[in-house]
Amino acid sequence: MAYDLIVIxxxxxxxxxxxxxxxxxxxxxxxxxxxGSTHIGAGTIDVVNGDKPTLSLLTxxxxxxxGIIGSQTLKDAVDQFKxxxxxxxxxLHGEVGKNFKLPTAVGSTRHACLxxxxxxxxxxxxxxxxxxxxxxxxxxxxxxxxxxxxxxQSLIPNLQVIDLHLPSAPFHRDSYAxxxxxxxxKPDYRAEVIALWKPWLKDSPKRIGIPAILGLDHSLExxxxxxxxxxxxxxxxxxxxxxxxxxxLFNLLRDDFQNHGGRFIMGxxxxxxxxxxxxxxxxxxxxxxxxxxxxxxxxxxxxxxLNGGIxxxxxxxxxxxxxxxxxxxxxxxxxxxxxxxxGEWTNEVFLASHPYAKFGLSVDKxxxxxxxxxxxxxxxxxxxxxxxxxxxxxNEGSREGIELGTxxxxxxx
Amino acid sequence: xxxxxxxxxLGGGATGLGAGWDAALRGFKTLVLxxxxxxxxxxxxYHGLLxxxxxxxxxxxxxxxxxxxxxxxxxRLMPSAIEDTGGFFVSTPHDPAxxxxxxxxxxxxxxxPFTEIKISEALQREPLLNPKISRxxxxxxxxxxxxxxxxxxxxxxxxxxxxxxxxxxVDQILKDGxxxxxxxxxxxxxxxxxxxxxxxxxxxxxxxAGHIASLAGCELKVTAGKGVMIAMNSRLVNTVINRLKPxxxxxxxxxxxxxxxIGTTDTAVPSPDKYSxxxxxxxxxxxxxxxxxPSFKNFRALRAWAGVRPLYDHDTSKxxxxxxxxxxxxxxxxxxxxxxxxxxxxxKFTTFRLMAEQLVDKACEVLKTDxxxxxxxxxxEPSGTKLHSLTKRLADIEHxxxxxxxxxxxxxxxxxxxxxxxxxHLKESRSPILNDLRRDLRLGMGPCQSGFCAYRxxxxxxxxxxxxxxxSNAQLLQFLQERWKGERxxxxxxxxxxxxxxxxxxxxxxxxxxxxxxxxxxxxxxERTS
Numbered sequence: 023m024a025y026d027l028i029v030i031x032x033x034x035x036x037x038x039x040x041x042x043x044x045x046x047x048x049x050x051x052x053x054x055x056x057x058g059s060t061h062i063g064a065g066t067i068d069v070v071n072g073d074k075p076t077l078s079l080l081t082x083x084x085x086x087x088x089g090i091i092g093s094q095t096l097k098d099a100v101d102q103f104k105x106x107x108x109x110x111x112x113x114l115h116g117e118v119g120k121n122f123k124l125p126t127a128v129g130s131t132r133h134a135c136l137x138x139x140x141x142x143x144x145x146x147x148x149x150x151x152x153x154x155x156x157x158x159x160x161x162x163x164x165x166x167x168x169x170x171x172x173x174x175q176s177l178i179p180n181l182q183v184i185d186l187h188l189p190s191a192p193f194h195r196d197s198y199a200x201x202x203x204x205x206x207x208k209p210d211y212r213a214e215v216i217a218l219w220k221p222w223l224k225d226s227p228k229r230i231g232i233p234a235i236l237g238l239d240h241s242l243e244x245x246x247x248x249x250x251x252x253x254x255x256x257x258x259x260x261x262x263x264x265x266x267x268x269x270x271l272f273n274l275l276r277d278d279f280q281n282h283g284g285r286f287i288m289g290x291x292x293x294x295x296x297x298x299x300x301x302x303x304x305x306x307x308x309x310x311x312x313x314x315x316x317x318x319x320x321x322x323x324x325x326x327x328l329n330g331g332i333x334x335x336x337x338x339x340x341x342x343x344x345x346x347x348x349x350x351x352x353x354x355x356x357x358x359x360x361x362x363x364x365g366e367w368t369n370e371v372f373l374a375s376h377p378y379a380k381f382g383l384s385v386d387k388x389x390x391x392x393x394x395x396x397x398x399x400x401x402x403x404x405x406x407x408x409x410x411x412x413x414x415x416x417n418e419g420s421r422e423g424i425e426l427g428t429x430x431x432x433x434x435x
Numbered sequence: 436x437x438x439x440x441x442x443x444x445l446g447g448g449a450t451g452l453g454a455g456w457d458a459a460l461r462g463f464k465t466l467v468l469x470x471x472x473x474x475x476x477x478x479x480x481y482h483g484l485l486x487x488x489x490x491x492x493x494x495x496x497x498x499x500x501x502x503x504x505x506x507x508x509x510x511r512l513m514p515s516a517i518e519d520t521g522g523f524f525v526s527t528p529h530d531p532a533x534x535x536x537x538x539x540x541x542x543x544x545x546x547x548p549f550t551e552i553k554i555s556e557a558l559q560r561e562p563l564l565n566p567k568i569s570r571x572x573x574x575x576x577x578x579x580x581x582x583x584x585x586x587x588x589x590x591x592x593x594x595x596x597x598x599x600x601x602x603x604x605v606d607q608i609l610k611d612g613x614x615x616x617x618x619x620x621x622x623x624x625x626x627x628x629x630x631x632x633x634x635x636x637x638x639x640x641x642x643x644a645g646h647i648a649s650l651a652g653c654e655l656k657v658t659a660g661k662g663v664m665i666a667m668n669s670r671l672v673n674t675v676i677n678r679l680k681p682x683x684x685x686x687x688x689x690x691x692x693x694x695x696x697i698g699t700t701d702t703a704v705p706s707p708d709k710y711s712x713x714x715x716x717x718x719x720x721x722x723x724x725x726x727x728x729p730s731f732k733n734f735r736a737l738r739a740w741a742g743v744r745p746l747y748d749h750d751t752s753k754x755x756x757x758x759x760x761x762x763x764x765x766x767x768x769x770x771x772x773x774x775x776x777x778x779x780x781x782x783k784f785t786t787f788r789l790m791a792e793q794l795v796d797k798a799c800e801v802l803k804t805d806x807x808x809x810x811x812x813x814x815x816e817p818s819g820t821k822l823h824s825l826t827k828r829l830a831d832i833e834h835x836x837x838x839x840x841x842x843x844x845x846x847x848x849x850x851x852x853x854x855x856x857x858x859x860h861l862k863e864s865r866s867p868i869l870n871d872l873r874r875d876l877r878l879g880m881g882p883c884q885s886g887f888c889a890y891r892x893x894x895x896x897x898x899x900x901x902x903x904x905x906x907s908n909a910q911l912l913q914f915l916q917e918r919w920k921g922e923r924x925x926x927x928x929x930x931x932x933x934x935x936x937x938x939x940x941x942x943x944x945x946x947x948x949x950x951x952x953x954x955x956x957x958x959x960x961x962e963r964t965s
Contacts, residue, residue, distance in 0.1 A: 059939070063943065128908065128950065162891070327934075416942050
């Protein structure tokens with residue numbers, strides 16, 4: 023069976039591209055080795071750290087993915103994504119060019135362009151009293167540290183910590199965010215939580231932050247239930263992986279893709295074959311059982327270093343893992359000796375910007391990978407998301423913006 | 436702060452603590468000063484080998500004999516810090532063919548115990564070993580956790596009535612004419628100045644010994660020899676593996692707990708405080724590792740570090756050296772005309788006890804008293820939470836009831852450090868430094884290199900020690916940077932994934948780069964008592 027489109031990778035960009043194509047009636051196959059960065063992110067759509075001028079700086083850069091797709095495409099991509107999320111009753115709030123200022127689990131602030139309703143009340147531009155819940159025994163969120171740090175910034179006059187317990191969990195191990203999220207999906211469990219928490223919230227601030235554990239499948243229902251019974255406003259704070267809000271986005275897009283007829287195969291290691299300037303097939307290796315799939319067009323959404331889409335070797339070579347496409351950097355040497363020595367890939371300061379972050383695929387204006395001479399490598403191959411060169415996603419806060427924007431660009435043309 | 440003591444020891448590494456333990460057992464009023472934390476210097480930065488002596492049988496027979504004797508002794512004295520892994524010397528196709536026979540002859544002469552075993556047996560015991568090896572000789576090498584060993588020694592000093600002060604930096608040696616009478620310096624934890632008077636100073640500061648001697652106006656040429664080591668992310672072997680060839684770079688793999696360490700290189704560096712790890716050094720050792728274990732390079736390198744060996748330049752015209760080539764005892768009275776200062780330089784971890792014994796013997800001579808050394812038979816008992824093995828921790832967690840204890844979740848999942856262990860340790864040490872917790876409890880030393888535990892632990896020190904947000908966050912940032920220092924030299928393959936994950940956690944999700952903290956602050960809520 024031949025497909026119209028094969029997408030490789032199921033991070034935000036692969037799933038979004040797959041869903042958009044399936045919505046347009048295309049026959050789409052999505053192949054992925056494992057989940058992408060949704061599961062370790064914050065579950066928000068980050069477009070840029072900072073204000074409009076910072077964004078337009080990036081959209082004017084020729085080497086940055088934002089520069090290649092342009093600001094209108096970025097805006098359209100984000101708007102369309104909002105529409106899809108709303109259709110799945112998981113509305114996102116915000117718009118390109120504006121940022122929410124949200125508290126983090128250490129009490130610093132982070133910026134996000136689109137946020138789910140479960141994070142809305144955490145908006146630090148609002149000055150009302152705010153409390154964070156320290157969940158007894160839950161190691162991935164420390165409200166004491168977060169509140170102390172928030173106090174230093176004096177954004178909000180009245181800040182408090184409330185120590186809360188959860189009904190004893192049926193796990194024979196320490197619990198992760200996902201364990202608790204599954205429990206919060208259940209009305210019975212929530213009723214127990216409400217009974218336990220109610221006495222402690224009587225005189226507390228009415229705006230209460232908890233770690234992001236508020237249900238995977240029924241988060242808004244859980245939020246509404248707790249808020250109405252406890253008489254408070256509740257918001258989530260992103261915590262250490264696994265990311266519950268990120269998994270909600272993954273599940274939502276996967277469902278949307280499959281509801282529109284998309285076929286999703288998760289697990290195999292994928293390699294692609296290019297012949298005579300075209301991708302001819304993608305091979306899926308499932309524990310030694312290899313199957314070949316063919317399509318008219320292919321989208322490479324394999325991610326960057328974080329996801330195994332780009333691999334840096336000990337001998338100093340850097341390669342793309344599916345098609346073995348040439349990797350570029352923004353060094354002046356370009357393709358010839360793009361990476362320097364291994365020691366030059368990183369900065370000696372951990373939190374600084376690391377040069378390797380901008381390594382990736384160079385593409386033409388239609389997001390087709392190009393070689394050192396600027397020539398398109400395969401006319402039916404497009405690259406989206408974190409495999410693209412030219413962006414320092416962690417520093418710019420641009421990961422999701424690039425993922426959505428480039429996926430939209432390829433599908434909508 | 437003003438104090439007086441009989442014997443003052445500068446340097447809290449194996450030699451200094453060993454000397455402190457020895458002197459205290461002989462009944463001297465003893466004080467050990469260390470400018471950093473325990474195991475801060477070279478003793479905490481070696482590959483963890485307790486030498487059988489095999490490495491030295493050809494080049495340095497006396498060292499070989501000393502190692503063989505001390506090896507047996509330390510196994511009795513500090514069993515909890517030593518794992519009896521045994522060691523193999525193996526001939527790979529790249530090693531000189533006649534070296535094995537030379538080795539056997541020399542080992543016999545030095546009385547270093549050995550047994551040649553069949554290749555098939557060696558490969559059965561170490562399946563990853565290069566199948567092309569042609570000889571395999573078993574020796575009594577062992578793996579020694581130097582963090583544990585130094586804790587045992589520090590406890591030994593205290594149990595015998597001596598004192599160990601950490602983070603006390605000496606910047607002045609006080610003299611009365613030609614006589615050394617004490618030191619002055621700064622408590623780095625509190626900023627307080629101290630003066631300590633003493634009858635004699637034992638300079639055990641290793642690669643820093645030249646600097647200390649210069650404070651007394653003596654010239655002591657100690658060169659810092661940098662040795663680079665790499666920890667591989669799995670226990671590739673259960674036996675120490677050595678090459679049957681003259682000592683050189685990357686010729687040994689030591690199993691240490693859950694990892695294995697390949698070492699080492701030897702490059703002179705201008706200062707023991709400033710050196711870097713170069714790409715070529717890493718490449719060299721990864722390639723040498725491949726000779727011992729084919730596909731070595733396919734395993735993940737977790738981190739790299741370097742230690743600085745104190746290499747002593749003998750100045751024979753002035754020197755009254757008494758000991759072997761391996762370590763040297765310098766009496767600054769006969770050498771420089773300065774009374775009351777002895778320096779112990781060179782040497783190796785395995786022979787620290789012997790070095791301490793010789794040093795304190797000499798101190799007795801100077802102080803005109805005759806007291807017998809007792810360290811050869813005193814057993815150092817483990818204390819409390821500090822000694823551990825991963826398997827014991829796993830058993831403790833699995834046998835607690837209920838298994839998941841909300842009072843004490845597992846904070847560092849790689850090394851199984853619980854909240855309770857951290858809190859107990861903090862209440863005792865009062866040190867807010869996450870890096871101290873790492874050395875004491877192994878927090879953040881596993882595969883994720885603090886990705887998950889640094890945040891959790893920063894919260895716990897914040898709560899337990901009542902630190903301000905600024906102090907806690909500074910500790911978090913410092914710890915992340917300190918971990919990064921060791922990861923950076925091996926940044927390829929899986930380690931790059933891990934870096935991206937950690938950056939994603941700390942920058943994208945937690946936004947720690949926007950924290951306003953004073954970098955480099957090392958703030959204590961209360962004075963750290965020793």
